[in-house]
Amino acid sequence: MASPSASPPASGDGTLPIDAPHYVDGGAMQWHDHCDVLVVGLGAAGAASAIEASDHGADVLICERFDGGGATALSGGVVYAGGGTAYQKAAGYDDTPTAMARYLATEVGDAVRPETLDRFCQESVGLLQWLESLGVPFASEPKPPKTSYPRDGVYLYFSGNEAVPENAAIAAPAPRGHRCRATGMSGAALYQYLRRAVDERPIRVRTQTATRRLVVDQATGRVLGVEVATLPPGSAAARRHQRLSRLAQRLHNVAGGLADRLRVKARRLEDEHADIQHIEARNGVVLTTGGFIFNRDMVAKHAPAYSGNLRLGATGCDGSGIRLGQSVGAQCARLEKVSAWRFINPPSPWPQGLIVNAEGQRFCNEEVYGARLGVRMCEEHGGRAWLIVDRAIRRRAIREALFGKLWAFQSIPALLMMWFAPRARTLAGLARRLKMTTAALEAAAHAMNDAIDQQRDDPMGKSDGMRHALREPPFYALNISADNPTFPCPAITLGGLRIDEGNGQVLNAADDAIPGLFAAGRAAVGLASNGYVSGLSLADCFWSGRRAGRNAATRSEDAAASVEADAIDRKAG
Structure with missing residues (x-):
């Protein structure tokens, strides 16, 4: 088997490089392996695609750069x-x-x-x-x-x-x-059920196999298969790659810089020791590699307001599937859309407080879902915000954080923030400590309090059960800004490749389907590509993954021939 050709230097975060397509003339290609449907990536969307394609009679092969699971295994399930x-x-x-x-x-x-x-x-x-x-x-x-x-x-x-x-x-x-019913974060258990379902079927899985480019028919533009860089199973390089990748994932939330250095080392192992192979996908290739939050260059280009947020997901969320599609002329959309999670519940008393920007102005209903708050904070207020509470709210919130059976990632940051928060006997004094406009903070609090006293609707639409008049000093300012290391504001990307919503095929700039190429999950535009609520991304991964796998598996030769004939006619015309 051939050694990999020279590739670009490893990026500072270990991002996988994507090479230009390998165009071939008809059958002039020597394949190392064959399948009907090739799925790139093994998370929720990849598993759903593979299972559905297999259940519809296709010979399915999954190529996964790491161990499998991706962001799904790290999620809440x-x-x-x-x-x-x-x-x-x-x-x-x-x-x-x-x-x-x-x-x-x-x-x-x-x-x-x-x-x-x-x-x-x-x-x-x-x-x-x-x-x-x-x-x-x-x-x-x-x-x-x-x-x-x-x-x-x-x-x-x-x-x-x-x-x-x-x-x-x-x-x-x-x-x-x-x-998913499980102990601890449910994503790991959910993925294990998916992996077991994959293993119970005649689906082949190649791990530590990175898909580096697409193989395309020169005449028709049809995607025929992929070129992969695969580490020899059981080799010393494969074992070291696995150890480095797993350690990087474990360290990511607490030592992001060190984790990135480990990812770079793993990338170099792929460059130096992987074998290059070409795999034919007779019916189609399905891209399910997730979003691109781990690709710093793409985030800086498309969503710079989120460059400082905690990257939420797995190393494979580096936009490789999106970039594979782009390499053959695919159209992208909503790459600027990101979900930033600034949750302030639990502790459940916190939403009764007052959220203001760096100038002291209230800008959001405090009880909304964390992604709605996070996006407004990052895109409209420079990622800066404070949650103002009084002694009564703080006392109840501390009690819940200590005795309310919260997760450690919920209770510990909350306690640290409440214990060390700036405080003052008056709102004016608090504004001075925070270098806010005193009149703005006082006006925001008075408007909220007066609406309660006069039994009027809250100015931001907060429900009655979440309303509380800030009256009991001292007053505290909790720093909920995106760059607070004690209280990270994680983010995921939501945009991706444009697809035919009926069958999951990837579309080009002319809105024509690219023959033989499908996409699902966060590699594609889908239900969660505008805004986010918990569970919608996973649901979309399963739903769109099944759609892509089913249509890739059942693609008739007559339909394929028609698509290819149309492509030839367009070129001739």
Whole structure:
């Protein structure tokens, strides 16, 4: 097998380089392996694509650069589902696909067509049942809470903005966050169920195999397969690559710079020791490599407001699938869209406080979902914000953080911030400490308090149950800015390759399908590409992954011949 040719130097964060397509003339290609459907990446979207393609009779091969799991295994394992799931009904909620679609339209916007959103909601109950058929367990709750992530033992909750008054007026609120039943963060368990389902099928999996470029027919533009750099299984280089990659992931949240250096070393092992192979995909290639939050250059170019946020996800979230599509003329959209998570619940008393920007101006309803708050903070206020609370809120929040059975990642930062927060006996004194405009902070607090006293609606639309007049000194300022190392504001990217929403095929600049190329999950534009609520990305990964895998597997030769003939005619014309 050939050694890899010289490649660009390893980037500072270990980003995988993508080479220009390998164009071939008809059958003039020597393949090292063959399959019907080749899936690039093994997370939620990759597993769903592979399982669906296999269940429709295709010979499926997965190429995964690392061990598998990606961002899915690191997630909370929450699937956004509704329309009348068994768990909603058991909790006493009569949700409908129509109500689900009405609410989601406020989050999804125009990222997908209305009929696509409607179809997703109509198929939501069936999607959850499909996951259950793979062994994934869920559960119901007598009183589903509203929280950033529920404690162990709670598996159904309000994971978005459903109960915020402006949304509740559109559709009856219902809990739609279905967390995989497991101990600890549920994403790892969810991935294990998916991996077991893959292994139970005649699906081949190649790990430590990086897809570096696409192989394309010169005459038709059809994607015929891929070129991969694969580390020899069991070799010393493969073992070291695995150790470095796993350690980088473990260190990422606490020592990001060191983690990046480890990723660079792993990349160099790929450059120096991987074998280059060409794999034919007779029906198509499905790109499911995730977003690009780990690609600093892409973030700086498309979403610079988020360059300082904590990168949330896995090393493979470096835009490699997006860049593979771009290499053959694919069209991208919404690359500027990012979800930044600034959750202030729990502790549950915090949203009763007052959120202001660096000038002291209130800019958001404090009870909204954390991604809505985070995006506004990063894009409109330079990533700077403070949560103002009084002694009463702080006392109740400390009690919940100490004794409320919160996750450590929720309770420890909250306690540290409350213990060391700037404080003052008056709001004017607090504004001076923070170098804010005193009049602005006082005006924001007085407007909120006066609305309570006069029984008027909150100026920002906060619901009655979350309202509290700031009166009991001292007053505290909690730094919820994006760059606070004690209270990180993690971010993921939401945009990607434009696809045909009916079958998952990747589109070029002329809105024509690129023959033989599909995409799913965060490598593609989908339901979560406008805004984000917990569980929607995973649900979209499963839904779009199944769509791409099914259509890649069932692509008829007549349809393929027609597409290729059209491509030849366009070139001739």
